[in-house]
Amino acid sequence: MAIYSPFSAKQLLPQEEKLEVQKHKSQLFIGIPKETSYQERRICLTPDAVSSLVSHGHQVMIESGAGVNSSYSDKDYSEAGAEVTNDTAKVFSCPIILKVEPPTLQEIAMMNHEAILISAIQLKTQKKDFFEALSTKKITALAFEFIKDDDGSYPAVKSLSEIAGTASVLIAAELMINNNDGKGLLFGNITGVPPTEVVILGAGTVAEYAVRTALSLGANVKVFDNSITKLRRLQNTLNQRIFTSTIHDKALLKALRRCDVAIGAMRGKNRTPIVVSETMVEHMKKGAVIVDVSIDTGGCFETSEVTTHERPTFIKNNVIHYCVPNIPSRYSKTASISISNIISPILIHIAEDGGIESAIRCNKGLKNGIYNYHGILTNKPIADWFNLEHRDINLLVF
Numbered sequence: 001m002a003i004y005s006p007f008s009a010k011q012l013l014p015q016e017e018k019l020e021v022q023k024h025k026s027q028l029f030i031g032i033p034k035e036t037s038y039q040e041r042r043i044c045l046t047p048d049a050v051s052s053l054v055s056h057g058h059q060v061m062i063e064s065g066a067g068v069n070s071s072y073s074d075k076d077y078s079e080a081g082a083e084v085t086n087d088t089a090k091v092f093s094c095p096i097i098l099k100v101e102p103p104t105l106q107e108i109a110m111m112n113h114e115a116i117l118i119s120a121i122q123l124k125t126q127k128k129d130f131f132e133a134l135s136t137k138k139i140t141a142l143a144f145e146f147i148k149d150d151d152g153s154y155p156a157v158k159s160l161s162e163i164a165g166t167a168s169v170l171i172a173a174e175l176m177i178n179n180n181d182g183k184g185l186l187f188g189n190i191t192g193v194p195p196t197e198v199v200i201l202g203a204g205t206v207a208e209y210a211v212r213t214a215l216s217l218g219a220n221v222k223v224f225d226n227s228i229t230k231l232r233r234l235q236n237t238l239n240q241r242i243f244t245s246t247i248h249d250k251a252l253l254k255a256l257r258r259c260d261v262a263i264g265a266m267r268g269k270n271r272t273p274i275v276v277s278e279t280m281v282e283h284m285k286k287g288a289v290i291v292d293v294s295i296d297t298g299g300c301f302e303t304s305e306v307t308t309h310e311r312p313t314f315i316k317n318n319v320i321h322y323c324v325p326n327i328p329s330r331y332s333k334t335a336s337i338s339i340s341n342i343i344s345p346i347l348i349h350i351a352e353d354g355g356i357e358s359a360i361r362c363n364k365g366l367k368n369g370i371y372n373y374h375g376i377l378t379n380k381p382i383a384d385w386f387n388l389e390h391r392d393i394n395l396l397v398f
Contacts, residue, residue, distance in 0.1 A: 026355040028058040028347060031094025032082075034066040037101035039309050041069035041332035042339060044098045044118075047080040049344035054081030056348060063091045070336040096347075100339065102126065108133045114374065116356055117141040118343070120156075121371065128386045131377055138375035140356060144339070146379070147346070148365035158205050159338045163328040165209030165265065168291045169198075169217070171322055171330075172261040175289045175313065181320050183287035185260060189218025196220070199255045201275055201300050202265035203230035203244075206293050208237060210263050215242070222255050224275075225266075247275055257283050264292040264300040271298040278302045278317070286318040296325035360397055367393060 030053070032044060043066055045053070050060050060082040064074050074084045085091060092110035097103070099119040103111070108130075111117070117134070121143035134141055144156035173187035176196075189195035196219040200207050203225035211234070214221050222243040225231050231244040245251050256262060256276065262284070266272050272294040281290070281303045292304040303316045307323045309330060314321050328335040346366065353359040360367040371379035376391050383390035 025057075026351050028053070028096055028351050029094050030058065030060045030096045030098055030347065031091040032060065032062040032066055032098050033088060033091045033107070034063040035069075035100055036104065036107075039326055039329055040101050041329050042100045042336045043067045043070050043072065043332075044100055044336075044339055044343050046070075046337055046340040047072055047076040047082075049340040050077055050082045051080040052344060053347060056351065058347070058351060059083070061085060061091055061094055063088055067336075070332045072333075072336075098343070102130065105129060105133050108137060108139070111137055111139060114138050114140070117372075118144075120144045121146070123382065123385065126386075128388065131372065131382065131386060131388060134372045135375040135377065139372060140370065140374055141372035142356075142366070142369040143371055144342070144369070146371060147342075147369035150365065155342050156339065159342060160328045160335065161205035162209045163331060163335055163338060164293050165206040165211075166213045167327050167331060168206070168210050168263045168265070168293050169213040169261075171327075172198075172263070172289045172291050173217070175291075175320050175322060176260065176287075178320075181287065181313070181315060182289070183260070183285075187214075187217055187219065187261075196261065197259040198222070199224065199252075199259040199262045200265060201225070201247075201263065202267070202294070203227065203234045204265065204267060206265035207263075208234055210265060210293075211238060211242065214261075215240075219261075222259075224252055224255070249280075252276070253280050253283060256280055257285070259288060260285065261289045261291070262301075264290070264294045264304070266294050266300045267297060272300050274298075274300055274302050276301045276303075281319055282317045284317070284319050287320065289320045289322065291322045293327060295323040299323060357397070360393075367397065373397070 053060055062077050062082045062084055064084050064086045078084050089110050092107060093112055096116045097111060102119050102121055117139055147156060149155045176182045176185045176187055187196050198214045198219045198221045200210050200223045203223055211221050224245050224247050226247050290301055292299045292301050294300050295304055295306055304323045306325060309324055312322055312324050350356055350359040353362050360370060370393055371382055373393055373396055377383055377388055378391055378393035380390055
């Protein structure tokens with residue numbers, strides 16, 4: 001009688017044992033050029049981060065003066081183990097280029113074929129020829145904004161949003177004391193003096209840190225957002241009850257009439273929705289302050305217009321407007337440390353995984369940051385935005 005076996009004759013033969021292939025650490029050669037974008041004062045790596053990378057056996061080349069606007073000298077980087085050079089082309093010839101702002105077309109031209117670019121992408125300011133230039137050079141590009149953490153959040157975006165939220169209140173406090181335009185008020189709550197009234201539009205990370213800062217100074221805060229979930233999360237995160245409301249014209253206008261400071265901290269998929277009309281601004285107090293943090297995506301006040309760090313404010317309808325798109329750059333050293341804290345561990349992990357190819361196989365969050373893989377566009381929203389062809393990175397890397 002034949003005995004049935006669930007295995008074939010071939011499967012019953014001795015098989016080779018499959019062992020895990022050990023990862024081989026790779027050495028990174030990182031180039032950090034000087035930022036040339038208007039008003040950009042930050043740098044991706046601090047001297048301490050460079051020292052850590054060098055101690056792990058990596059090389060860092062930095063363009064002379066790249067850290068000056070963040071209060072880091074060439075000597076600081078040299079003592080940390082970096083090679084400092086005045087040759088811009090030499091820096092861009094490094095296998096890995098690290099920048100805060102995305103490179104210009106001229107800078108991409110200086111990069112080697114198959115180089116790796118790690119920078120912000122700032123999609124709203126890009127043009128189609130930027131991605132075509134990356135494709136021609138077969139560059140693998142990774143964007144800070146797209147990198148995900150283990151919990152699904154975006155650490156770089158969140159970190160810079162924390163700075164922008166805190167800074168928005170500090171900026172408003174400065175503008176309130178301006179003898180020419182401001183009302184001469186101290187931001188806060190002094191005995192016998194009515195507290196500062198603050199209206200915040202939005203309930204995300206920027207709003208959360210603006211609320212924290214305003215409350216710590218003793219202000220009365222009112223938060224408006226159309227997402228009850230976000231408002232509830234904000235209440236729970238703050239661990240105290242504050243005034244929250246969905247956005248209704250009548251309630252919002254009532255709050256704006258009484259407030260001393262209004263902060264715009266809203267975001268949209270494309271353009272930020274305008275929730276405060278010019279008519280509402282006309283009803284605000286004379287000398288009140290508007291800080292529109294969301295101006296980089298259009299702004300949520302109808303009266304907002306883009307300003308610069310050199311000329312940050314204008315007055316419209318007797319209200320002071322502050323509408324600088326890149327607020328974290330105002331606090332360049334703090335922002336640089338914050339970015340460095342995110343980027344330096346990523347670089348070390350890339351090296352320990354054996355290079356960028358192995359790293360994006362092992363790390364889904366890092367893979368999410370890739371938008372150009374060896375010249376192939378892999379980000380669908382970018383492809384749709386610029387009418388370009390793209391490939392799913394999961395079909396290229398597996």
